[in-house]
Amino acid sequence: MALRHVDFDTFSFKSVMAVLSAIAIVLLIAPSLIVVIVSFTSAYSLRFPPPGFSFRWYVALSQDWQLQFAAWNSVKVALAATILSVVLGVGAALAIARSRSLAGKIADQLFMSPLVLPALAFGLASLMFFSVLGVPVSLTTLIIGHTVVIVPYVIRNTVAALTQLNTALLESSASLGASRFYTFRKITLPLIRPGILSGGFICFMSSFDNVPVSLFLRDAATDMLPIRMWQNLEGNLDVTIAAVSGVLIAFTIALMLLMERLTGFSRRLA
Template sequence: MIARLLLRVVSWSVMAYLILPLLVIVGSSFTATSYLAFPPQGLTLDWYGRMLGDGSYLAAFGTSTLLALVATAAALLLGVPAALAIARCEFPGKKFLLSLLMSPLVLPHVVLGAALLQYCAALGLMRSFTALLVGHIVIIMPFVLRSVLPQLTPEQRALEEASADLGARPMETFFLVTLPQIRSGLASGAIFAFISSWINVELSIFNTTAEMTTIPVKLFNYVQYTIDPVIAAVSSITIGVAALAIIILDLTVGLHLLSDRR
């Protein structure tokens, strides 16, 4: 009984620990004081107005969004064929290839960012959108593979064969049979990929400039000098985007985490 109670107390304290910082950021973005105050004193939307009035924040939001969208599209275009080949074909070095494609998940991003800075400088692409993009594609592709691969099961394979036997061309089979069946894997892979790109600092920081920067890098550079409620407002917007992504994920695919039906 005491163990149960202790478990309950620990669990809810940990949940509180997980929620508190985000609550503080969103709360203090509404404060009427010129410094960060939590609980907020007074209530104002001034800091959001200040953010909208500063073109550099909007530009950074634009860069981040474009980068995450293009990187996600590219990761799907590269990742889905790779997943198909890995699930469907036997070839030498398959295990090695899969670990290579998944390795950006454990590789320190600072190391990869540094490598891409040096490499892209040699190619004349230093601190360009392309340099940012290729790095983001590399680090988000594992999310696509991880969500799509488990859905390419033998049962799903049998349907593809049936489709081919009935005279469908390979492309028809892919678009009419395979794609609809791996839809939920594609959706969750794409959302995880998009968000991983959208929130990245450690990789982006090497290839951004004062003019072309993503929103997390801009926040990082700003926070090191000053902390003010504008930063809290910008941060709150990114928390809102995260919440939106999770709700979309939950409503479309379902967050089947921590439950037995998967």
């Protein structure tokens, strides 16, 4: 191969790509890192770098019952909505995964539509729906609203797992005389379980983080963590929120690594 001492084309292309992706990586990591650092500040402001180190804002968090109450509600709603989504979503995913019928395609479009529609409009619509019916907002209405907007994630991940499933396994199981349900329990389910698990995990995280639906379906008695944090930040920049953020980031990383071990999560999404 000819040795060109200045290959401007290769050099310029690779350096532009390298610089842009380096910016992207810094941009993706830096914010979380900065929040964690600032949460250990000894100051009353969000000055960066912090003037000193302390645990005072974590101590303040441990005494902030409003935030804890909201966090607990968020966990309850996220768990219930995730379970409901998995139960309803896996059935739907089985039905539409290999369906070539028009009804299957329409159902698919319908179930996926909450992903692109502005969730805030749906939140408002839900509030009006429940108030027309005379149903007061509660944790139950929150669970219902969250389920609508998170169920697409479990469907998408389960469908992806189903399309990778080797159908010959199902056919041989049937030809050996196994019933459909037995084949499902013994073959299909174990093989698609990682897909269901990672879908459920994304459901949980996005329900826990939901703002647009909670904004309308929550009240003082059913406060949700993201809304409480937002309202605290709107008032005055409260450093306790840095401590909440530190705790949430730690939990997210721990859960993510756990899911990576259990399901090979990172390969599943690309």
